[in-house]
Amino acid sequence: MDAQAPLWLGIVLYRTEPAALALLQRSLDAAARHPRAPALTLRQLDNSPPARNIGFGAAHNKLMAEAFEHPATRAYLCVNPDAVLHPDCLAELWAEAQLNPRAALIEALQHPDEHAKPYDPATHATPWASGCALLITRLAYEALGGFDERFFLYCEDVDLSWRARAAGLHVGVAPRALVHHYVADRTADHGSVAQMEKSAALLGEKVAASPELRAVADLRHGLKFAKARW
Amino acid sequence: MKDALAALGRAAFGEGSVQRARSLDELAALPRGPVLVALRHAGSTSRLLSELIGEGSAEPAVSEQQALAAFARLGLAVRARGQAADPAPRLALAAATGKLLRALLESLQPLSSADFLLFALEPGAAPAPLQSTLLSVVVRFSGADEVALDRTLFALACQRSAPLELVVAAPSGAALLEVESALARHAPLQTFTGRALAADGAHFSAAAWAAGVTAAQGRYLAVLEAGDLVYPHHYPDLMTALAREDAGVALARGRSAQLGPAPDGTSFVSGKTDEAALDLGSLIRERKLTAAAALFDRQRLGAFALDRLDPTAKDPEGLLLLRLFALLAPAHSAAALPSFEHPARAWPAPARSAELPVLRSLGDLEQLLALAPAPPWLRYRVADAVNSAFRALSGLWRKR
Numbered sequence: 180m181d182a183q184a185p186l187w188l189g190i191v192l193y194r195t196e197p198a199a200l201a202l203l204q205r206s207l208d209a210a211a212r213h214p215r216a217p218a219l220t221l222r223q224l225d226n227s228p229p230a231r232n233i234g235f236g237a238a239h240n241k242l243m244a245e246a247f248e249h250p251a252t253r254a255y256l257c258v259n260p261d262a263v264l265h266p267d268c269l270a271e272l273w274a275e276a277q278l279n280p281r282a283a284l285i286e287a288l289q290h291p292d293e294h295a296k297p298y299d300p301a302t303h304a305t306p307w308a309s310g311c312a313l314l315i316t317r318l319a320y321e322a323l324g325g326f327d328e329r330f331f332l333y334c335e336d337v338d339l340s341w342r343a344r345a346a347g348l349h350v351g352v353a354p355r356a357l358v359h360h361y362v363a364d365r366t367a368d369h370g371s372v373a374q375m376e377k378s379a380a381l382l383g384e385k386v387a388a389s390p391e392l393r394a395v396a397d398l399r400h401g402l403k404f405a406k407a408r409w
Numbered sequence: 410m411k412d413a414l415a416a417l418g419r420a421a422f423g424e425g426s427v428q429r430a431r432s433l434d435e436l437a438a439l440p441r442g443p444v445l446v447a448l449r450h451a452g453s454t455s456r457l458l459s460e461l462i463g464e465g466s467a468e469p470a471v472s473e474q475q476a477l478a479a480f481a482r483l484g485l486a487v488r489a490r491g492q493a494a495d496p497a498p499r500l501a502l503a504a505a506t507g508k509l510l511r512a513l514l515e516s517l518q519p520l521s522s523a524d525f526l527l528f529a530l531e532p533g534a535a536p537a538p539l540q541s542t543l544l545s546v547v548v549r550f551s552g553a554d555e556v557a558l559d560r561t562l563f564a565l566a567c568q569r570s571a572p573l574e575l576v577v578a579a580p581s582g583a584a585l586l587e588v589e590s591a592l593a594r595h596a597p598l599q600t601f602t603g604r605a606l607a608a609d610g611a612h613f614s615a616a617a618w619a620a621g622v623t624a625a626q627g628r629y630l631a632v633l634e635a636g637d638l639v640y641p642h643h644y645p646d647l648m649t650a651l652a653r654e655d656a657g658v659a660l661a662r663g664r665s666a667q668l669g670p671a672p673d674g675t676s677f678v679s680g681k682t683d684e685a686a687l688d689l690g691s692l693i694r695e696r697k698l699t700a701a702a703a704l705f706d707r708q709r710l711g712a713f714a715l716d717r718l719d720p721t722a723k724d725p726e727g728l729l730l731l732r733l734f735a736l737l738a739p740a741h742s743a744a745a746l747p748s749f750e751h752p753a754r755a756w757p758a759p760a761r762s763a764e765l766p767v768l769r770s771l772g773d774l775e776q777l778l779a780l781a782p783a784p785p786w787l788r789y790r791v792a793d794a795v796n797s798a799f800r801a802l803s804g805l806w807r808k809r
Contacts, residue, residue, distance in 0.1 A: 202567075202598060205597055205598055205599060208597065209594075265563055266594050266595070266597070290563060291564040291639065291640055292638075292640055293678055300673075300677040301671070301673070354675040354677075355675060357560070357563060359564070361640055363746055364640075408678065408680055409681040409682070
């Protein structure tokens with residue numbers, strides 16, 4: 180791992196199970212050995228007690244700021260701690276980001292239950308990109324400044340995607356870059372529901388206040404933020 | 410029978426003379442070395458019906474389990490197996506009655522059509538006993554789509570049941586090399602042990618099933634095709650269902666994915682369809698029940714022959730499951746959501762009811778397969794609830 184690496188990878192932890200983190204680490208090691216994967220630097224930030232939980236977006240912003248301080252850094256990849264990368268994931272994300280000079284956000288394809296939001300099978304453009312395994316280019320960072328830290332959890336990725344698209348940047352999926360991540364069967368507690376409502380309200384408020392965001396936002400499909408394929 | 414035994418010997422040992430035996434006593438007396446043996450089968454339909462009508466034969470016969478136990482005692486391993494019918498069975502039954510009874514028995518146990526059990530044996534260790542906590546997943550890969558295989562193995566490597574053994578059966582040659590490469594690619598996750606297995610023959614799917622099931626060492630067994638994807642809780646949920654119901658087989662609901670090629674050569678999922686329930690219509694009339702839905706507990710199933718599919722059947726997997734359900738009630742996963750998916754397939758035409766003789770009434774089977782777990786409070790339901798509030802808010806904003 181090299182501080183002058185073109186790719187920085189950040190993981191924000193919150194009471195993460197050691198076994199899950201170890202599995203992610205093994206998958207990262209394998210993906211980093213891919214011959215077409217870029218050299219990378221790995222950073223973690225733990226939001227668990229006794230540290231103050233500053234939220235998902237703010238934590239990634241701290242890591243991102245450190246990453247982009249280095250002129251050699253071309254992109255930052257945020258990865259959820261409960262994700263597992265496919266051995267080709269880093270190489271394919273990197274390759275996808277090179278395809279479009281306006282590439283801002285490139286997400287890995289969630290596996291085994293692919294996200295139902297649409298993407299263009301030819302251009303790979305998608306209305307918004309999930310923060311589960313999201314590559315953020317220097318172009319995006321310099322134009323948008325990272326996540327809006329008013330979102331503590333949820334919807335910060337949708338907001339970043341819509342701001343990128345409103346700025347004329349490319350938000351896309353890398354269909355060959357798989358990340359194993361499955362949350363459909365997780366139960367939701369009242370805290371999660373309240374957080375989701377708060378973030379959704381903030382997002383709606385931002386859209387209402389900005390004609391540029393209104394031009395790209397999709398509020399007709401509720402928290403799916405796009406018409407689902409199924 | 411002699412011709413069938415000779416063919417088995419050529420397939421197992423090539424040309425050349427190999428010693429032969431026609432009983433376990435003869436076998437025990439032979440010098441140690443490769444041997445072909447033909448044994449009259451105690452569980453054959455002819456034999457069972459003869460006993461039923463009081464015309465039992467005095468000729469000695471053995472069950473398959475007795476034969477395998479005897480080979481193990483003699484230090485002989487099975488290199489290949491086959492079966493043969495008696496060309497002229499004598500049975501004092503009306504033709505139609507005999508035919509119906511045969512069909513019933515064979516629907517429960519396909520091996521009952523064998524009047525003779527044929528084995529090619531060689532010195533070697535008997536197969537290891539089943540490992541009591543191990544989950545074995547057999548994956549059949551025809552060689553057609555290596556990306557599909559890779560995605561299946563990645564999903565398996567990330568599922569949450571441990572310990573896990575992956576047995577991937579493929580035709581010899583390039584496909585088998587691809588399997589070895591794919592297993593090695595995911596080995597760094599250290600979540601499974603894997604091995605590639607050659608499966609050759611005219612009916613690949615049945616040959617791969619048989620080779621994989623025979624080689625699998627786990628008490629818990631599942632069979633997938635390359636392209637099937639299991640979600641992380643699929644097997645833990647099925648194991649819970651097996652234990653809860655003290656069942657030999659458990660079923661989960663799945664979904665089919667409509668796949669099409671994208672311009673860049675990747676596959677694009679245009680839709681997914683949840684299978685509403687495991688009802689009899691899905692099982693028989695539409696034949697949509699795949700083996701991927703099932704987890705078997707081989708210890709509880711005992712002598713039921715899981716390793717044999719009828720390669721000539723229109724839907725060999727469906728027939729095997731139907732035979733099993735005629736004997737044992739399946740348990741159901743309590744998961745509220747489908748826990749696996751498979752590519753949408755062109756399903757075989759529905760079989761006529763005459764092809765499906767079973768001991769249970771169809772109504773009884775339908776009740777066994779009814780599934781109605783109550784959905785818990787899940788994330789997607791939360792999202793739906795929040796959506797309602799969100800839509801109301803966005804309506805207000807549009808008015809501003």
